[in-house]
Amino acid sequence: xxxxxxxxxxxxxxxxxxxxxxxxxxxxxxxxxxxxxxxxxxxxxxxxxxxxxxxxxxxxxxxxxxxxxxxxxxxxxxxxxxxxxxxxxxxxxxxxxxxxxxxxxxxxxxxxxxxxxxxxxxxxxxxxxxxxxxxxxxxxxxxxxxxxxxxxxxxxxxxxxxxxxxxxxxxxxxxxxxxxxxxxxxxxxxxxxxxxxxxxxxxxxxxxxxxxxxxxxxxxxxxxxxxxxxxxxxxxxxxxxxxxxxxxxxxxxxxxxx
Amino acid sequence: xxxxxxxxxxxxxxxxxxxxxxxxxxxxxxxxxxxxxxxxxxxxxxxxxxxxxxxxxxxxxxxxxxxxxxxxxxxxxxxxxxxxxxxxxxxxxxxxxxxxxxxxxxxxxxxxxxxxxxxxxxxxxxxxxxxxxxxxxxxxxxxxxxxxxxxxxxxxxxxxxxxxxxxxxxxxxxxxxxxxxxxxxxxxxxxxxxxxxxxxxxxxxxxxxxxxxxxxxxxxxxxxxxxxxxxxxxxxxxxxxxxxxxxxxxxxxxxxxxxxxxxxxxxxxxxxxxxxxxxxxxxxxxxxxxxxxxxxxxxxxx
Numbered sequence: 140x141x142x143x144x145x146x147x148x149x150x151x152x153x154x155x156x157x158x159x160x161x162x163x164x165x166x167x168x169x170x171x172x173x174x175x176x177x178x179x180x181x182x183x184x185x186x187x188x189x190x191x192x193x194x195x196x197x198x199x200x201x202x203x204x205x206x207x208x209x210x211x212x213x214x215x216x217x218x219x220x221x222x223x224x225x226x227x228x229x230x231x232x233x234x235x236x237x238x239x240x241x242x243x244x245x246x247x248x249x250x251x252x253x254x255x256x257x258x259x260x261x262x263x264x265x266x267x268x269x270x271x272x273x274x275x276x277x278x279x280x281x282x283x284x285x286x287x288x289x290x291x292x293x294x295x296x297x298x299x300x301x302x303x304x305x306x307x308x309x310x311x312x313x314x315x316x317x318x319x320x321x322x323x324x325x326x327x328x329x330x331x332x333x334x335x336x337x338x339x340x341x342x343x344x345x346x347x348x349x350x351x352x353x354x355x356x357x358x359x360x361x362x363x364x365x366x367x368x369x370x371x372x373x374x375x376x377x378x379x380x381x382x383x384x385x386x387x388x389x390x391x392x393x394x395x396x397x
Numbered sequence: 398x399x400x401x402x403x404x405x406x407x408x409x410x411x412x413x414x415x416x417x418x419x420x421x422x423x424x425x426x427x428x429x430x431x432x433x434x435x436x437x438x439x440x441x442x443x444x445x446x447x448x449x450x451x452x453x454x455x456x457x458x459x460x461x462x463x464x465x466x467x468x469x470x471x472x473x474x475x476x477x478x479x480x481x482x483x484x485x486x487x488x489x490x491x492x493x494x495x496x497x498x499x500x501x502x503x504x505x506x507x508x509x510x511x512x513x514x515x516x517x518x519x520x521x522x523x524x525x526x527x528x529x530x531x532x533x534x535x536x537x538x539x540x541x542x543x544x545x546x547x548x549x550x551x552x553x554x555x556x557x558x559x560x561x562x563x564x565x566x567x568x569x570x571x572x573x574x575x576x577x578x579x580x581x582x583x584x585x586x587x588x589x590x591x592x593x594x595x596x597x598x599x600x601x602x603x604x605x606x607x608x609x610x611x612x613x614x615x616x617x618x619x620x621x622x623x624x625x626x627x628x629x630x631x632x633x634x635x636x637x638x639x640x641x642x643x644x645x646x647x648x649x650x651x652x653x654x655x656x657x658x659x660x661x662x663x664x665x666x667x668x669x670x671x672x673x674x675x676x677x678x679x680x681x682x683x684x685x686x687x688x689x690x691x692x693x694x695x696x697x698x699x
Contacts, residue, residue: 150519152519152520152522152649153649153670154519155522155672156518156519156522156523157523158523165518165519165523235501236492236502236504237495237496237501237502240496259488260488262519262520263518263519264518265504265505265516265517265518265520265652266502266504266505267483267488267492267504267505268488268491268492268495268502268504271488271489271492271493271496272492272495272496275492275493275496275497276496280461280564280565281460281493282489282565283485283488283489284485284488284489296568298571299458299485299489300485300634301407301485301486301570302484302485302633302634303573303634303635303636303637304572304573304574304627304628304630304634304635304636305407305570305571305572305573306570306571307458307485307567307569307570307571308567308568308569308570308571309458309565309566309567309568310565310566310568311564311565311566312564321617321618321621322621354530355530356499356500356501356502356529356530356531357501357502357503357527357528357529357530357531357534358527358528358530359525359526359527360513360525360526360527360528361525361526362518362523362524362525363523363524364522364523364524365517365521365522365523365524365674365677366677371676371679371680371681371682372680372681372682373671373676373681373682373684374681374682374683374684374685375671375684375685378685378689378690378693379693381683381685381690381693382690382693382694382696382697383697385665385681385683385694386694386697388681389642389663389665392663392680393641393642393662393663394641395584395585395610395641395642396585396609396642
């Protein structure tokens with residue numbers, strides 16, 4: 140059972156963001172990067188499957204980007220993946236989702252992966268396209284937004300999160316790709332012994348140009364901060380004074396506070 | 398310019414979000430046709446062509462087959478844009494259609510700016526305009542970003558068929574957990590977000606809700622962490638609410654949360670971060686630590 144997990148490194152979302160000098164992406168200076176939250180669920184699910192199947196399973200974790208993404212790969216290896224692949228591309232942020240999917244599909248197409256895990260979206264770009272597009276390019280069956288996963292006899296049973304708390308259950312045969320939603324599992328923290336073990340695991344480097352076969356289908360025209368709601372009041376300063384002011388506003392502007 | 402709008406249908410009903418697609422096409426200034434894998438009785442009330450395939454035959458969730466039906470409608474209609482709602486149905490199906498057309502997909506559009514499509518970056522802390530480079534483009538629109546058009550008109554139904562063989566098997570739905578609170582009927586909702594820090598601090602927010610005669614709400618991370626029951630979750634995967642007053646305490650304003658509460662009449666946000674995206678929709682933004690400010694406000698109501 141060959142398993143591939145695709146992960147992305149993204150900035151901490153609590154950061155302050157501003158546009159870069161070209162105005163086509165965010166400025167990456169001074170940002171702390173970490174593994175995309177959705178991908179942590181994907182890694183955890185792949186590692187749990189490896190534990191279920193034992194040495195019959197082999198889990199490869201792949202990430203595309205500049206040298207810093209090796210840190211995210213190391214974390215995934217420390218969580219229990221067997222080997223890493225770093226597709227080297229310092230300009231990854233300028234690629235569109237179709238190109239990212241094509242890079243992954245080009246890498247994966249002759250490797251015989253039975254199951255591919257991705258996050259349902261990245262926290263920075265949020266396109267929710269790459270996983271499905273990889274599946275389409277490889278001709279794999281695919282289910283998205285998983286909050287439940289089980290595997291037996293070559294069949295994945297997936298629980299998809301729909302709106303308003305409703306879930307949809309589907310079965311799909313391998314080869315398959317699933318995209319993972321928050322709440323699918325509880326991603327583990329790498330332990331120190333596992334971090335040490337991970338240091339010995341292989342991370343293969345592949346030049347991005349070797350696996351990029353597609354032109355971009357979409358282009359970013361500009362990146363900028365959002366406009367604020369007109370007329371919104373901002374209160375700052377002394378807590379007690381702010382509470383009094385807010386109470387006055389609520390009495391004046393709403394019918395439910397008197 | 399022509400847009401093909403893909404309706405949403407679940408548990409035998411047309412979803413209201415289908416009319417948001419109509420509003421988007423109107424804002425885009427595009428002629429529209431629609432496609433529905435559903436039932437004739439639930440066809441959208443719009444003037445114009447609606448391509449209809451029977452959900453009884455093709456299933457409500459069957460993306461491999463739905464893809465073929467949408468592609469067949471595209472073949473007949475030859476639209477410039479194929480538009481979905483960015484929902485569990487849309488984000489699942491849109492990339493399949495886009496890949497088959499080898500067309501650009503632009504996800505979760507919140508607005509149209511000078512003819513370009515505007516989307517969020519980094520949880521809506523930045524915005525980005527995107528332009529397709531392909532002849533056709535597939536679009537998904539953020540739920541709630543385009544106010545639903547009125548349901549008025551008479552569709553001209555055209556039956557559409559496709560090969561119904563699927564690689565996926567839809568087993569069934571699993572209903573939402575039983576609700577112990579119905580937030581959709583609450584006039585005041587006071588919601589706790591990640592900014593409350595830990596489970597032990599949730600009662601601070603609940604006390605304000607109680608003092609104001611409202612209900613306790615929560616954002617997704619708070620529910621996922623097990624601090625508050627799912628029935629209190631506000632957002633696309635929780636409940637969509639529109640109270641007279643919504644107080645967001647320590648909620649930064651992820652788009653899924655905003656989509657679930659921004660129709661509230663009056664919105665107050667309490668957040669340490671003056672730049673948090675919740676400020677975009679807030680009528681009043683109180684820049685403060687929730688654990689300090691909320692007790693001070695609660696005292697005023699007691």
